[in-house]
Every structure is written in C-alpha cells, then in structure tokens.
Amino acid sequence: MRAASKRNQRREINKIVGVYALFGSAWIYLSGYALIWLVSDRHIAEQIEVYKGLMFIMVTSALLYQLISRFAGRLAESVDRLEQSEARFQAIYHNVNDALFIHDATTGQLVDVNRTMCEMYGYTPEEARDLTVEELSLGEPPYTEADARHLLQQAAAGPPMTVRWRSKKKDGSLFWSEINLRRADIGGNDRIIVMVRDITARHEIEEALQQNEEILKVLMEEMPAGVGWADESGRIQYLNSYVSDWLGYVSDDHPTLEQLMERALPDPTYRDRVLAVWHDELAKTLESGVPVTPQEAKISCVDGSSKHIILNTRLVHHRILFTLTDITKWEAMQRELLKAQKLESLGVLAGGIAHDFNNILTGILGNLSFAELLLDPDHPAQGPVKNAEKASQRAAELAHQLLTFSKGGQPIKKVVPLGRLLQEALSLSLHGTKVQTRLELQDGLHAIEADEGQMNQAFSNVIINACQAMPGGGVLTVIAQNAPLPAGNDLGLAPGDYVKISFIDQGCGIPYEDQKLIFDPYYSTKPGGSGLGLASVHSIVIKHGGRVEVASKPGAGTTLTFYLPSVGEVVPEEEAPQPERPGKPGEGTVLVMDDEEAIRTLTRDMLQYLGYQVVTCADGEEAVRLYREAAQAGKPFAVAIMDLTIPAGMGGKEAAQQILAFDPAARLIVSSGYSNDPVMAEHADYGFCAAVIKPYRCDELQQALERVLSKP
Known part of the structure; x- marks a missing residue:
C-alpha cells in the first residue's frame, strides 16, 4: 500500500512540474513574439517587459496554488483512507476469535501478538x-x-499447514488448539503468521464421539446376532464378527x-424367493415410510x-442396516418345551391309566x-398258563412304557457299567435278526448312574428301530466314548463329565x-406302530439329565446320539448274583392293605400258600388301626404290605409314618403300579424295607418277604 502511495505522490509532483514548465515556456515564447510584432519602440517595449514579468509571476503563482492545493487535498484523502484502513486492520487483528502470533521467518523470533492471544493465554502484551x-x-x-521451530521452518519453506x-x-x-501457519510479507519483512484456535470443546466432542464409536463397535461385536450395514450402492461397509464367522469373511472384505446373499443363500431358487420379498418390503418403506417387516x-x-x-x-x-438373529437354538428349545408340555399332559393321563391297568x-x-404253582408240571394247562403269563408280561411292559411319561416319575438310579448295558441290549434285541453289530467302546469308558431297566429299555427301542430300518440286513x-462338556455348550446341558453313545x-x-416329530408320543411312520418307542427314549434320557439327538439323510442311514451324565470314572463289573434257593415255608402274620378287592384276595391266597397267616384291609386308616391293635394284643404283624396310592383315602406313605411313630421296628413293604414314583425309587427314605412293583408274581412276592424277614 505504501509503494502505491509513493507512486501516486510522484505522479502528482510530475504533473505539477510539467504543467508549470509548459505554461512558462508558452508564456515566454508567445509573449516575446507578440511584443516584437505589436511594439516597435524600444523604451515602451522595456516597460511592457517589466509588466509582463510581473504578470507572469502572478499568473504562475495562482496556477501553482491551484495545483498544489489539489495535490494536498488528494494527499490528505489518501492519508485519511490509510488511517481508516489501519484502524480496520487493528480492529480485526485484535478482535478475531483466534490468537495471532507473528514470527520472524528467518529467526523464528516472536514479533507481535494480538489482544485475543493475551486473553486466551492470560498474558499482557508486554509479557507476550x-x-x-x-x-x-x-x-x-x-x-x-524444537517441534515448534521445526514447524515454523516448514511453513517458511513451503505451503500453509495446519x-x-x-x-x-x-x-x-x-x-487443545488447532494451529495454522502461513508465510507472509509484512512491510517488506518475511514473516510467519501463526493462528491459534482453542478447540478444547471440539476435541472433547471428538473424543466422546470416538468413545461412542468404540462402544458401539464393541456392542456390535458382542451382540448375540449378526449386524451389518451397506451404503446406497449396496456396498457393505461393516459386518460384525458373527456374520463374518458365519459366512467366512475377514475384516478387510467389503x-x-x-455377493453376501449369494454366499448366504447358495440355492438360486430359494435366494430369488427370499430377495423378492425383501426388495418388495424395501420398496414399500421408501414409498410410505412403514418399517420393513x-x-x-x-x-x-x-x-x-x-x-x-x-x-x-x-x-x-441413506444406509441399509440389517441384523440377522439366529433362532436355531431358540427353535430347538421351543420344540423341546412343546415336547415337554405334551409329555407332561400325557403323563397325567398315562399315570392314571397305567396305575389302574397295573x-x-x-x-x-x-x-x-x-x-402255575398249583398245577403239576405235566398238567396240560401248564402251556396255556405260561402263554397267558407271557402275554400279561408284554402288557405289563406296555404299562411300564406309559409310566415312563408319568409326571414326577423318577428313575431308580445306581452306578452301572455302560459297556455291559450296551452288550446286553444288543444281544437281546438283535437275536434272530439279519443285522450285524459293531460295538466300539473307548478304553477307560466311564460308568453311568442310571435306572438299569429304563436305560436298557431306551437302548433296546433304538436298536429295534434300527433293525426295522434295515429289513434286508445291514x-x-x-x-x-467319554465326552466332557464345557459351560455354554450347544446341547444346553450343564457342564461336566458325559458319555456319548x-x-x-x-x-x-x-x-x-419327520425328524422333528420322531420323539413325539404316538407319532409313528410305521404301519401299526404305537409311537411310544422313541418317545420313551426321549423321556428316559431327559429324566437322566441327558439329551438325545438325531441326524439323518434319506437313503443314507440314521444316527441317534445319546449324551448321558457319567460318574467320571471307570467302575468294575459286579459279579452276577447267585440264584436264590427256594425259601422255607413262611411264618408269622402278614397285613395286606390294598383298595382293590381282587388284589387283596390274590395276595392273601398266595401268602397262605406260602405258609403265612394273612389279614387284609382296604385303606391306610384301617391298616393303622389293625396294626396298633395287633401290637397291643401281643401278636404283632411280621410284615405289612401296603399299597402306595389309595383314591380318596390314606395311602401307604401316610400309613407307614403313623405305624413307625409307635413301632420304629415295623417291617413295611410298599407296593404300587407307579414304578417310577419317588417313594418306589427311594423307599428306604420313607421307612419301607422293600418295594414290590405291580403287577407282581408269586415268586417275586416270596423273595421280597424273605429279604425283609431275614434282616434283624
């Protein structure tokens, strides 16, 4: 600006000198020739010459005055504009929101600061x-x-930087501050202008946004669902680890x-059907704003x-956000819950039916x-009686299957070597079939704690199903094998030691x-099938704290897999029990309590045949009264056989408590058609010495009595 001002001044001065020189030259030249032409007298000419000089001085003085006055006015206007510009500059310089530092570009020395810098940093201008x-x-x-001086050198040698x-x-x-460095020429001096902006609030917001972004990312990664989003062009911008693991992508894949749908839905027909519905829903959302279904x-x-x-x-x-919620396990749990509800409903009905049936x-x-005991061994009726007895045993097995579903039924568990159970089930179930077997037992296979009868029934049902699936042999x-399961396993079982069969x-x-329905009661794909076989298997395994899985492909066979809790160690085989010798004739009086008159009569006849004296009654109240009266008369009962369940009356459990209250040494045997009842499973915990499961045979009743009477 100063250079332009100096140029204007020189231009004005040159103009004044030029006008004066031109006027003076024209005056002298023209006035001299005019005097020669008009005056011939020399004396008059000299006098005119004097007046002409005075006139020249007056005119040129007036001209100079006008020119210099004009120059002075313009100069004053320039100075005024310069002062206004300087005032505006100072106002801007000191009132901007950013602190300004002016450094010498060569030495880096601080030359000047604005007032905002003093306010921002807390210094006076002199201190600054x-x-x-x-x-x-x-x-x-x-x-x-040192870092700051390096930045100043870079700004002095290169473009502006921030x-x-x-x-x-x-x-x-x-x-926190944002610093902008720029090289500038100020008054002919090479300077670096440093502009400092306080960005503390912005930095805190950026940090908060970054933290929120990190939290959101962690949340997206930890969500139990697949999450991702794509831009308007359909390019995937983010996939969390669930989607990446499911579909085999890595973090750099976009x-x-x-392409994602092609990998997730490889079947073109199915993919087209799914995408058609999806695109229709997106179109509806873009048109009306309703959420995507x-x-x-x-x-x-x-x-x-x-x-x-x-x-x-x-x-x-302008992004497409999608979540993929895996409901595979939820569906399996729902199926299991529905199955359990069906079994529970069936159990209420089956328990009552099976009890009466038993x-x-x-x-x-x-x-x-x-x-059979009353007939001679060679009597012609022995064959029909044995056949009828076998048919009754088959009916009893059917009742036992029904009781497997009964609500609250608990297996009577004991530690059993698994290998022996499997060998017995295979030997019995495959006898007479065309099916060959291959049994592979892991060395050191752990034993299980199970109801041997129930587990044998479960294994036999699976083996029989396999035989029926291979009518031509196979x-x-x-x-x-041992299969320890960790916490959070896919089977939904508690962590611990298991065996996998x-x-x-x-x-x-x-x-x-059909695979989802094979464990449902009364569901069968076989003509004439009862649908209780695999349903019993499922119920038995669940009650043992395990799980059964099915995997099958049409034409490629079936695999049924059991997961059963193990005792965590190998248990040696028990020696086979020696057959009991026939007992001697019974002695003493036996009290029989049962609500069914036919059973009371039958039991009385069998016991009398075995040599016992018998007293019968129909309910628990009468049994307690008879037992008390016999004890007070000095003729106590040797044994009391009591039915566990008496409709609308006192059952064996309550009657036993009252009898034991006044005779702790009472020998009590519980009898019930509910073979899975907790009292039958743990009869000793309720004061009974033995348990007899209905329907029972004469020899089973005899053995129970002999075991009880042989104990002190």
Whole structure:
C-alpha cells in the first residue's frame, strides 16, 4: 500500500512540474513574439517587459496554488483512507476469535501478538512479546520448542499447514488448539503468521464421539446376532464378527449385498424367493415410510451348517442396516418345551391309566403265576398258563412304557457299567435278526448312574428301530466314548463329565420334516406302530439329565446320539448274583392293605400258600388301626404290605409314618403300579424295607418277604 502511495505522490509532483514548465515556456515564447510584432519602440517595449514579468509571476503563482492545493487535498484523502484502513486492520487483528502470533521467518523470533492471544493465554502484551514457544506449549514430545521451530521452518519453506497442538496458559492449564501457519510479507519483512484456535470443546466432542464409536463397535461385536450395514450402492461397509464367522469373511472384505446373499443363500431358487420379498418390503418403506417387516430365512454357513435366522432391516441416513438373529437354538428349545408340555399332559393321563391297568394286571399275572404253582408240571394247562403269563408280561411292559411319561416319575438310579448295558441290549434285541453289530467302546469308558431297566429299555427301542430300518440286513455300529462338556455348550446341558453313545444304522433314513416329530408320543411312520418307542427314549434320557439327538439323510442311514451324565470314572463289573434257593415255608402274620378287592384276595391266597397267616384291609386308616391293635394284643404283624396310592383315602406313605411313630421296628413293604414314583425309587427314605412293583408274581412276592424277614 505504501509503494502505491509513493507512486501516486510522484505522479502528482510530475504533473505539477510539467504543467508549470509548459505554461512558462508558452508564456515566454508567445509573449516575446507578440511584443516584437505589436511594439516597435524600444523604451515602451522595456516597460511592457517589466509588466509582463510581473504578470507572469502572478499568473504562475495562482496556477501553482491551484495545483498544489489539489495535490494536498488528494494527499490528505489518501492519508485519511490509510488511517481508516489501519484502524480496520487493528480492529480485526485484535478482535478475531483466534490468537495471532507473528514470527520472524528467518529467526523464528516472536514479533507481535494480538489482544485475543493475551486473553486466551492470560498474558499482557508486554509479557507476550518476550515469551518463548516452550512457555506456550506442553513441553513434552511432540509438543516441545524444537517441534515448534521445526514447524515454523516448514511453513517458511513451503505451503500453509495446519497442526493440532497441546498449548499451555500462564496459569499452567493445558488446552487443545488447532494451529495454522502461513508465510507472509509484512512491510517488506518475511514473516510467519501463526493462528491459534482453542478447540478444547471440539476435541472433547471428538473424543466422546470416538468413545461412542468404540462402544458401539464393541456392542456390535458382542451382540448375540449378526449386524451389518451397506451404503446406497449396496456396498457393505461393516459386518460384525458373527456374520463374518458365519459366512467366512475377514475384516478387510467389503462385499456387496448381492455377493453376501449369494454366499448366504447358495440355492438360486430359494435366494430369488427370499430377495423378492425383501426388495418388495424395501420398496414399500421408501414409498410410505412403514418399517420393513422382519423376514425368516435359512442361511448356509461356511462350515457347512445352516442357521434359521430372522432378518430385520432399517433404512437409516441413506444406509441399509440389517441384523440377522439366529433362532436355531431358540427353535430347538421351543420344540423341546412343546415336547415337554405334551409329555407332561400325557403323563397325567398315562399315570392314571397305567396305575389302574397295573392293578388289573396284578390280578391276572398273579393268578396265572399262582395257578402255575398249583398245577403239576405235566398238567396240560401248564402251556396255556405260561402263554397267558407271557402275554400279561408284554402288557405289563406296555404299562411300564406309559409310566415312563408319568409326571414326577423318577428313575431308580445306581452306578452301572455302560459297556455291559450296551452288550446286553444288543444281544437281546438283535437275536434272530439279519443285522450285524459293531460295538466300539473307548478304553477307560466311564460308568453311568442310571435306572438299569429304563436305560436298557431306551437302548433296546433304538436298536429295534434300527433293525426295522434295515429289513434286508445291514450293520448297526454303536460307538461309546467319554465326552466332557464345557459351560455354554450347544446341547444346553450343564457342564461336566458325559458319555456319548452313537447308534449308526444303514437304513432308509428319516425325512427332514419327520425328524422333528420322531420323539413325539404316538407319532409313528410305521404301519401299526404305537409311537411310544422313541418317545420313551426321549423321556428316559431327559429324566437322566441327558439329551438325545438325531441326524439323518434319506437313503443314507440314521444316527441317534445319546449324551448321558457319567460318574467320571471307570467302575468294575459286579459279579452276577447267585440264584436264590427256594425259601422255607413262611411264618408269622402278614397285613395286606390294598383298595382293590381282587388284589387283596390274590395276595392273601398266595401268602397262605406260602405258609403265612394273612389279614387284609382296604385303606391306610384301617391298616393303622389293625396294626396298633395287633401290637397291643401281643401278636404283632411280621410284615405289612401296603399299597402306595389309595383314591380318596390314606395311602401307604401316610400309613407307614403313623405305624413307625409307635413301632420304629415295623417291617413295611410298599407296593404300587407307579414304578417310577419317588417313594418306589427311594423307599428306604420313607421307612419301607422293600418295594414290590405291580403287577407282581408269586415268586417275586416270596423273595421280597424273605429279604425283609431275614434282616434283624
């Protein structure tokens, strides 16, 4: 600006001198020639010459006055404009929101600061000009004086630059600042203008946003669902680890939505059907703004498994946000819950039916076994009686299967070597069939704690099903091995030691739609099938704290896998019990309590045949009265056999408590058709010496009495 002002001044001065020289030259030249032409007298000419000089001085003085006045006015206007410009500059310089530092570009020395700098840092202008960069900075790398001087050198040699700096105020407090460095020529001097902006609030917001982004990322990674989003072009911008693990992507992969769907839904027909519905829903959302309806689909994972998912989609800020919720386990749990509810409902009905049925069977089977004892071995009726007894035993087994579902029924557990159980089940169930067996037992196979009868029934049902699936013969492979399960396993079982038993057949397989139903009661794909076989298997395994799984493909065989809790160690085989010798004739009086008259009569006849005296009654109140009266008369009962359940009356459990209250040494035997009742499973805990399960035979009743009477 000063250079332009100087040029204007020189131009004005040159103009004044030029006008004066031109006027003077024209005056002298023209007035001299005019005097020669007009005056010939020399004396007059000299006098005119004097007046002409005076006139020249007056005219040129007036001309100079006008020119100099004009020049002075313009000069005053320029100075005024310059002062106004300087005032505006100072107002801007000192009132901007950013602190300004002016450094010498060569030495880096601080030359000037604005008033905002003083307010921002807390220094006076005089103090500020003597400050070093070190005093205005954190003083630790990368915010030291050396780092600052390096930045000044870069700005002096190159284009403008912006950096983030940790600044320090006079009171020692620190704040984040954004520094812009620019080279400039000020008054012919090479300077560096440094503009400092306090960005503490912005930095805190950025840090909060970064923390929120990290929290959101962690949340997305920890969510028990697949999450991702794509831009408007369909390019995937983010996939969490669930989707990546399911579909085999890594963090650097950014597929398109189309590529992701091709991998997740490899079947073109199924994929087109799913995507058609999805695109229609997206179009409705874009048109009317209604939320996208969740959609179910089955995706294929990179490990070969499939997952049933719920696809939820949202359109947010020109992005397509989608979540894939895996409901595979939830569906399995729902199926198990529904199955348990069905079994519970069935159990209420089955328990009542089986109890009454067992009472009837007790009369039939007991009388048949009693008749067998009364007949001579060579009597022609022995064959029909034995056949009827076998048929009754088969009916009893059916009742036992029904009782497997009864509500509250608990298995009578004991430690059993698993290998022996499997060998017995295979030997009995495969006898007379064309099926070969291959039994593979792991060395050191752990024993299980189970109801031997129930578990044998479960294994036999599976083996029989496998045989029926291979009518032309084949190989049934049974593999048993230890299988400890960690916490959070996919089976939903408690962590601990388990054994895994797999039954692998070479049969026709099970269609996928039937696999979900094979454990349902009364569901059967076989003509004439009862549908209780695998339902019993499922109920038995669940009551033992285990799980049974099915895997099958049509035409490729079926694998049924048991997971059963183990005792965590190998248990040696027990020696086979020696057959009991026939007991001597019974002695003493036996009290029989049962609500069924036919059973009371049968039991009385059998006991009398065995040599006992018998007293019968119909309910617990009468049994307690008779027992008390006999004890008071000095003729106590040797044994009391009491039915566990008496409809609308006192049962054996309550009656036993009252009898033991006044005779702790009473010998009590509990009898019931509910073979899985907790009292039958743990009869000793309720004061009974033995338990007899209906329907019972004469020899079973005799053995129970002998065991009880032989104890002190």
